[in-house]
Amino acid sequence: MTAVLEVSNLSKHYGGIAAVDGVTFEVFEGEILGIIGPNGSGKSTLFNCILGQASPSAGEVKLDGKPVTGMRPCDLNRHGVGRTFQMLQVFPALSVRENLILAGQEHQGTAVGRLFGRADAGLSATVERMIEFFRLTPVADLRAGGLSFGQQKLLDCAMAFMAGPRLVLLDEPAGGVNPTMLGSLGERLRALNAEHRATFVVIEHNMEFVMSLCTRILVLAEGKIIAEGPPEQVRRDPKVIEAYLGN
Amino acid sequence: MTLQRLAVPGAILAGIIALALAPYGLKNYGISILGLWAVTTIAAIGLNLTLGYAGQVSLAQGAFVGIGAYATAILMAKGVPFGATLLLSGLLCFAIGWLLGYPALRVQHHYLAFVTLAFATLAFLVFRNEQWLTGGIYGISGIRRPVILGWNTAPERAYFHFCLIMLVLVSGFVWWIVRSPWGRAFLALRENPVRAASLGVDTRRYTLMAFAIGAGIGGVAGALYAPLVTYIDPVPFALSFSLNLLLMVIVGGGGYFFGPFVGAMIAVLLPEWLRFAQGLYLVAYAAAVMVLLVFWPSGIMGILDRLLRPADPNQGAAR
């Protein structure tokens, strides 16, 4: 198995607090890795340090064996790493279609080419496929801000996949999504993983969702990895139970 | 459907024809004011790209108009043909605007306003103090209106028509940019730079570009301004001009394509029509601006936008 992402000894301090404290792990091609842990255990901070959104205090991040620590988020994205944020981040004033074009356009040709080329950056067909895949057809021409929360979450995810990334990091994709929508989100993510061999790292609070989606799970508590393994094993781990009950 | 689609281009065409015919019913003074409106609108269009579309505050647009005007006046005095000075003024301001964009990568909002304000002040001091270059407080006089491809633009009406053509060209250029993927990236930069970057939008490059293109258009406005008034000195390019341009963009409607046209109309034409009210006009203008910005921060185009399509709140923001 080849490691797509290697994180070694990553730390992030805020003042005296170690939000992430010497975290080391690998993500293998084609897997869906889950990251769970109590609130404030450093999951989002870990993502932000991996993705260049925050600069790590120490440690290294490698993509395909090449160091990418501190690389700008937009450059990481162009290297094929997509992400979503914990808070919903679509562009509410743009239509669903426009949101998706935006999410893919910077991967099309050169900057000058995009200025003089087509308004849709040649992405209309890809956008249609993505809209169909995420079941957004009925709302495709509506402003994203007018969609239901669940639909916006779907759009948010769809945007992360627009450029055909090899690795996608999703921060609580199921947060606040109703059970029906949740089912279709999980199913869509599994389909993407199966059909395109896209590799995922998923932070999730919803245990049922994460246990059914992921092939391997990391447990974070107070910035450290306290457990790692397949879902059933992690579920029974006394350290994990303690970390969750302790909070 | 077809009729609706023709409505906007039809209205624009009608507007252009009306503007082209307007000088025939006006005296020279009226025509020169109309020319001033056209040039000011061009400057405001540039700022609208920087501020309205890309969300980068700039209090330096007036300085770029000044730089363009001085560059053109100085170069023309040295015998450089107007076509070349127009291009050079635009390019010079593009380059300086690019450099001014760097602070924007570090600071935002009111801090950025102060940085650009400092630049505007600096530019004014250069216009006023570097007498060897700019003529200092005496300025540069005797700026000739050009002959363009055999067309003598010296008469008031001809020069206005030339400014109008430039306004149409600049508008078309900016329309092209904002409807292209660049326009979408500018909007993303304004609305949510962090999310934009995570989608591959190089926020650094687009920030610099937003400043550079906006400034370059300001430089073109300046190049047109110099032969319009035939005499330039530092006074019109003081900080108040930059503030005025900022007001025009915001009052007209930042991020709306036609916002600068409306904003410049209010700032340039209205005072002329309301001349009899003099001091009172300024008071009324100031009060109106305050009311507008408190209750309708999206400006006059924002109000029109809402009035024209109140029924479908779900339409994409076709600005």
Ligand SMILES: Nc1ncnc2c1ncn2[C@@H]1O[C@H](COP(=O)(O)OP(=O)(O)O)[C@@H](O)[C@H]1O
């Ligand atoms: N920008 C920041 N400044 C200061 N402290 C922060 C910042 N971001 C996160 N933290 C702190 O780091 C810790 C981990 O937060 P976070 O990564 O959001 O946890 P999680 O995503 O697991 O809920 C928390 O104690 C939080 O208060």
Ligand SMILES: [Mg+2]
């Ligand atoms: Mg979090």
